[in-house]
Amino acid sequence: MVTLAEVARHAGVSASTVSYVLSGKRSISAATRERVERSIRELGYHPNAGARALASNRSNIIALMMPLRTDMYVPVMMEIALAVATTARSHDHDVLLLTGEEGPAAVRRVVGSGLADAMILMDVELDDARLPLLREAGRPAVLIGIPADPTGLTCVDLDFTATGALCVEHLAELGHRDIAVVGEAAAVYERHTGFAERTRDGLRARAAELGVRLLHRPCEGSYAAMAGTLARILDERPNTTAFIVQNEAVIDPLLSLLRQSGKAVPEDVSVVAICPDPVAVQASVRLTSVAIPAQEMGRRAVELVMAKVRGQEESLLDLLPPRLTVRSSSGPAPTVH
């Protein structure tokens, strides 16, 4: 392995000069810089990560903690993770992948060992066990999702309350008065995952304001579960003319079931989905939807956490405003004969 010292010798300068060329923390004459850079290239030098971390007390790594829930929609997680990784690289950092397996202790381990300079936490619950550790650790951290008490923490998330409200508004404007919501799996609510509860609250509040009748039902991710949920919904509210779907796994099953029961979309029933845009356009009907900006969330989380590492930026709540795109699955409520 080539070391800094060898580069220095090869270029005829001192080790510290090479270090300063690399970090840019002191001015270096153009000639010297040139010479050093040539030596680095010729020798194929790469600074040793461990030595660098030890001397500078910075690892240039950010930890991404991503609990695995099989009942959560995976592609969104994945998209966030990849956005985090690529954005981190553009800040000259790498990403360490932590699963939920290890539990809250992972926070202590990573912080204590100086393995990572900062952390990004995903799948945050309202009363998350990792938060006390995080607060006491005092390391730069950003949450994707919002806990019950976000004081002193920085959080990024889609504004799910507004998202719920927006869906209801759109359908209410089209004249729908009986709306059914196909929510996430029951376990998601039982775990008090913020986004699911907030969406529900947003839906309910706006529905009440607009005088719309709302039926909210959780639903597992299988075709059979969707069939059961749909049957129950139509049984309880035969006049339902619109559906809002949050569990992306059952979007296609729902459309398929509606088709089978002779209901045309959007002539007979409207459907609004809360999902990433690609999912909305690949479904059998191009769906009116509120996008989940997974990439944007990942990107912002990194920007915010890097700012913290640099010592800038206070804690804040970064709520992304929802954006509803009208496509072919929503239309005026059918007129009653």
Add this chain to the structure above:
Amino acid sequence: MVTLAEVARHAGVSASTVSYVLSGKRSISAATRERVERSIRELGYHPNAGARALASNRSNIIALMMPLRTDMYVPVMMEIALAVATTARSHDHDVLLLTGEEGPAAVRRVVGSGLADAMILMDVELDDARLPLLREAGRPAVLIGIPADPTGLTCVDLDFTATGALCVEHLAELGHRDIAVVGEAAAVYERHTGFAERTRDGLRARAAELGVRLLHRPCEGSYAAMAGTLARILDERPNTTAFIVQNEAVIDPLLSLLRQSGKAVPEDVSVVAICPDPVAVQASVRLTSVAIPAQEMGRRAVELVMAKVRGQEESLLDLLPPRLTVRSSSGPAPTVH
């Protein structure tokens, strides 16, 4: 931050003794060990990762390189990644997440800087640009997927040739003589991704042996694409009585389209999928399928790469045998009237 030296002072021993207690590389009296461990607990000591890496020349990190392809089925990737992360933890290692963004250069960077002790590469192409770098680097590495020339490399993968063969056999035994294959997106083949080509080869070879007529068509991941592909297939081969689906994104669309065109599954047409088991059981028909053992692949990749880090284990090809589970989507070919 608590250091090893402080622990040593607190326990009344030398720094090296503490180090040996931690690593177990020398025998330590029970009494001393006890005392040191108590000090560690009381002070809340965590060894500094950078210092450790510098001194021992091992980072206890393995890099997972996962190129992002939006045309690849994401959940499988995710499942592998999570399996890799948790298995790595059980070997006292962490996982660094690298995307394809950086290209082959990432290999050089990670190896050169000593950031990772080993690498696991996903989404390997037949003629992968990362392989020359990997070979010359001489670091422990394992591929998930198999390149055209795997000499000197260790690879883990499902035996996709056998998988293709198995699907055809199953359907041939049931009497099907006209089988259509819904493949991955065209781009996957154009990129020469090993698994897709090998599956196709396995399908074709076995079909030829068994005297079965096979139609292989790539298909993008949307409902519209599946509709187009299905129409073409039925146009070209009206007598098709069975489908083999490799692109998991269009499984539900296919079932939905078959239903719409009045074809019952499995009475009129049989469907066999190549997908993770959860996908097979959550579809609208419980699918006969060959499982993609994502977790198993991730787990094995880590075991193999850790063995290499320890200096054991030669390079080898770890081909997992396919397992076909008969469910409710395949049955005897309909008799011609």
Add this chain to the structure above:
DNA sequence: ACCTTCAGTTGAAGCGCTTCGACAACCAGA
């Protein structure tokens, strides 16, 4: 001509750990 300033460079002191060789202290065998 002299002093100041500052850009450019350097040597040396660590960062916190691992590991090697040395060395007591002890036990068993002769």
Add this chain to the structure above:
DNA sequence: TCTGGTTGTCGAAGCGCTTCAACTGAAGGT
């Protein structure tokens, strides 16, 4: 009693980098 082999512990030498204080010249001001 002495020798030889364990066993348990320690001191010191790095690992490869960053960074601080200090130094050297040359440019600029008076």
